[in-house]
Amino acid sequence: FKNVDFWGGAPHYCEAMRSEKDRFSYIRKMRKAMEDRGLKMSMFTPEQMCLYPVNIAAKEDYIRERSVKTMMGYLEDTIEFGAPAMFLLAGWGYQDEPVEEAWDRSVESLHKIARRAEELGVNIVMEQLQPYESIITYNSETLCKIFEAINSPRLSGCVDCIAMAAGGETVEDYYKKFGNIV
Numbered sequence: 001f002k003n004v005d006f007w008g009g010a011p012h013y014c015e016a017m018r019s020e021k022d023r024f025s026y027i028r029k030m031r032k033a034m035e036d037r038g039l040k041m042s043m044f045t046p047e048q049m050c051l052y053p054v055n056i057a058a059k060e061d062y063i064r065e066r067s068v069k070t071m072m073g074y075l076e077d078t079i080e081f082g083a084p085a086m087f088l089l090a091g092w093g094y095q096d097e098p099v100e101e102a103w104d105r106s107v108e109s110l111h112k113i114a115r116r117a118e119e120l121g122v123n124i125v126m127e128q129l130q131p132y133e134s135i136i137t138y139n140s141e142t143l144c145k146i147f148e149a150i151n152s153p154r155l156s157g158c159v160d161c162i163a164m165a166a167g168g169e170t171v172e173d174y175y176k177k178f179g180n181i182v
Contacts, residue, residue: 004039006081008074009047015070027080043125045087046074049133056113057091057106057136067091068109075113075122085123088113090146092134099135106136107149114152124152127160131167139167140177 008014019025034041048054048067056071058064071088078086090110093102117124126146131138137146143157159174 001039003042004034005043005045005087006041006083007045007047008077009051013077014047014052015073018073024077024080027077031081041081041083043085043087044074044078044081044083046071046077048089055091056089056109057093057102059094059097059101059105064091064105064109068112071109071113072116075117075120078122079120085125086117088124088126089129090126090134090137092129092136095132095135097135102136106146110146110150110155114150114155117154118152122154124155125158126155127158128163128167129160130163133163138163140164140169140174144177 006012010016013026013030017026031041046054053063054067054070055063056067058067071086074086088110090106091102093099093105114124126137126143128134128137128139128143137143147155147157157178159171161171164171164174
């Protein structure tokens with residue numbers, strides 16, 4: 001192994017592990033441990049869906065605002081880890097709310113995060129989710145719409161093969177739509 005896609009969740013690493021005195025001390029120890037083993041972090045994937053209340057498209061302002069702040073911090077962590085990219089989800093809305101409302105919240109949050117990524121020189125990689133996971137990005141069409149709405153040179157995508165198959169699509173469909181950016 002030479003590269004690691006690092007998942008940011010406890011006990012490995014999460015924002016709660018940041019030191020008040022030296023925010024990056026834990027990251028530096030982890031990075032050194034990887035480098036000592038000849039490993040590089042190819043992607044930092046902070047937990048956003050399973051364990052923590054993180055949703056950049058949340059209807060509740062306090063969750064959405066905290067989520068955006070958390071992701072902004074993770075952009076800085078990505079640099080400290082030495083990773084060229086951070087994985088990010090577009091968030092999700094409630095299944096019983098108008099898609100446009102969740103979409104607007106996601107786009108507003110993504111604009112903020114993408115602009116900060118541009119300032120820092122960090123790439124953001126996004127994937128679609130399954131329809132039951134998100135009403136915002138759940139196939140190649142909705143992923144393409146998010147890329148167009150954000151219009152950032154730092155934003156690109158990857159394909160979740162399970163979500164792709166659940167949506168009735170193929171890898172070829174994604175290549176046709178996105179070319180080499182996905």
